[in-house]
Amino acid sequence: MRTLLSALCCIAIVQSTASIRNKMAALITGDWFAESEVMWPGQRFSLKVKKDGVLHRSRSKFQDILVFQSETYGKVLVLDGVIQLTERDEFAYQEMIAHLPLFAHAEPKRVCIVGGGDGGVLREVARHSCVEVIDMCEIDEQVVAVAKEHFSDSTATSFDDPRLTLVHADAAAYLKAIVDGKGDSSDPAIAAALKRRSSQWPGYDVIIVDSSDPVGPAETLFAPAFYDSMKAALAPNGIVCTQGECLWLHLPLIAKVVTACRATFPSVEYAYTTVPTYPSGQIGFVLCSLDDGERALIRPTRAPTTSLQKLLRYYNPDVHAASFILPEFAARELKKSR
Amino acid sequence: MRTLLSALCCIAIVQSTASIRNKMAALITGDWFAESEVMWPGQRFSLKVKKDGVLHRSRSKFQDILVFQSETYGKVLVLDGVIQLTERDEFAYQEMIAHLPLFAHAEPKRVCIVGGGDGGVLREVARHSCVEVIDMCEIDEQVVAVAKEHFSDSTATSFDDPRLTLVHADAAAYLKAIVDGKGDSSDPAIAAALKRRSSQWPGYDVIIVDSSDPVGPAETLFAPAFYDSMKAALAPNGIVCTQGECLWLHLPLIAKVVTACRATFPSVEYAYTTVPTYPSGQIGFVLCSLDDGERALIRPTRAPTTSLQKLLRYYNPDVHAASFILPEFAARELKKSR
Structure with a gap:
């Protein structure tokens, strides 16, 4: 797991939490998960989701949690739309x-x-x-x-x-x-x-x-x-x-x-x-x-x-x-x- | 510019040229260019294209050539659907x-x-x-x-x-x-x-x-x-x-x-x-x-x-x-x- 922006870096981030959170909703279209690109505009990384590969989706007291089985990176943990880890890397x-x-x-x-x-x-x-x-x-x-x-x-x-x-x-x-x-x-x-x-x-x-x-x-x-x-x-x-x-x-x-x-x-x-x-x-x-x-x-x-x-x-x-x-x-x- | 697979590596590639080429057609959907992922299945990188940002599109004797202006990586050269260079990196x-x-x-x-x-x-x-x-x-x-x-x-x-x-x-x-x-x-x-x-x-x-x-x-x-x-x-x-x-x-x-x-x-x-x-x-x-x-x-x-x-x-x-x-x-x- 890693932060979206490092602790100190984020001091410079001025967007409102709510607006970013809305944009960060995990996006699965067809069989592809596309990462939210709010923090790195203009580029987007996507992973192919295995058939029936969504294993968990919930909202905790703090954030959206998604786990899916990808085609080529094993299981993937996503928090608020951003990849936190894949089993492969x-x-x-x-x-x-x-x-x-x-x-x-x-x-x-x-x-x-x-x-x-x-x-x-x-x-x-x-x-x-x-x-x-x-x-x-x-x-x-x-x-x-x-x-x-x-x-x-x-x-x-x-x-x-x-x-x-x-x-x-x-x-x-x-x-x-x-x-x-x-x-x-x-x-x-x-x-x-x-x-x-x-x-x-x-x-x-x-x-x-x-x-x-x-x-x-x-x-x-x-x-x-x-x-x-x-x-x-x-x-x-x-x-x-x-x-x-x-x-x-x-x-x-x-x-x-x-x-x-x-x-x-x-x-x-x-x-x-x-x-x-x-x-x-x-x-x-x-x-x-x-x-x-x-x-x-x-x-x-x-x-x-x-x-x-x-x-x-x-x-x-x-x-x-x-x-x-x-x-x-x-x-x-x-x-x-x- | 770089090869899609290195010279020696490609000996192991057995897919037919024609089928790969078809799949490799550069894909611009809406305002995003998505790279062909034939050679790295299950993952896909996309770049946002500036409005009216396609600068060149042709087919040479050898390959499809695309140049577009991206939102955040400057101009991008794409051959047969694969990013060869962006001005930023x-x-x-x-x-x-x-x-x-x-x-x-x-x-x-x-x-x-x-x-x-x-x-x-x-x-x-x-x-x-x-x-x-x-x-x-x-x-x-x-x-x-x-x-x-x-x-x-x-x-x-x-x-x-x-x-x-x-x-x-x-x-x-x-x-x-x-x-x-x-x-x-x-x-x-x-x-x-x-x-x-x-x-x-x-x-x-x-x-x-x-x-x-x-x-x-x-x-x-x-x-x-x-x-x-x-x-x-x-x-x-x-x-x-x-x-x-x-x-x-x-x-x-x-x-x-x-x-x-x-x-x-x-x-x-x-x-x-x-x-x-x-x-x-x-x-x-x-x-x-x-x-x-x-x-x-x-x-x-x-x-x-x-x-x-x-x-x-x-x-x-x-x-x-x-x-x-x-x-x-x-x-x-x-x-x-x-």
């Missing part, structure tokens, strides 16, 4: 958004996942045996339920992990409560989660933001205050990795995000991965670290064990380093804020 | 297919371009001041004419370069005549080109294959004999770079191609670039070198001058090296033939 996103920060960190023990209701990021985080605590804050319980029903063979494989505490709450409120150290949050889910937290809580080593559409339920995650909360919620040398949109579609916005992050974090880098079913075929990540060492994010400090590497289909240590090498047009733009 | 393809072999070579003086009728590869090759001879063999004169009319500000900028000899002929016959050293080719265009060739011709330093659709006019380029001809037409340490399709769509075929090339050339590598309007958002290149030095292709032996680098929007020396770092699923597959 989801690993390229999940592995990279998870393993870039996790292998950049010397010893990640406490990890927070924001969003990620399909379970894909959780699956990847759970593969790190050094991780002791996985807190996941996904606002939409129904997305998790749908993932467990339809994607139990692909992304939703690790919801039983004993290290996991899954909270269905607004992540901005959740992180703020964590930072404030208050167990008396007005949200009972948050209050319950915080009660289990020791007073000696040292902060997260890694926070991964895999939230859904900023014009939908994840709106509150897009205020700058959320980024201050994330920074405050990190342990020393902690790393944040957020979905960072596509260089080909939103470079001016990405540049603003990176510039803003550089004013806050000692190390900020941008990486990307290729995902055929995402707009323009790729998606990036903004990585921020409290470690100010040169190449703190770019050079992995650990490598997958042989057995873990065998499970991975996109990530390896060479891919890690190469994912930060950007096309000249983008490198030039993002260099300006260094 | 063409540089990612042209720069990489040209500069990867040209900067891998220590001093490319003699360059052959196969196909490339839109002029984009020629534009990039012409930027190398060390290049003395540019021979270009494009079978379809009409594509060049259309490019000169509609893309004179973007790709078709260098057809007046004094180093250029442009031959409209079948490139397989052309290269065979070059190798055989025969000036008496039955094709007068080839015979004329060869007459200008000195008997001391040392071979090409770089051959770039940017041919069009293998089920169309470029069919003859897809026999293994063409690859033997290319090898024979190279000078010592010469390099061939051919469009090599998309890792996400045609990996088994790509693996076969790379394996076949490794039986013939001492150094064979695969690189890729991102191009939003190509199927699945990226396209790769098979590079073969007569130089057996380790990293002969991966490490550029020269770097762009400062003034050239300023003109480039995708390529730089870091991008060169990184483009050979493949996602684990692909790296694993292509390692098998090492």
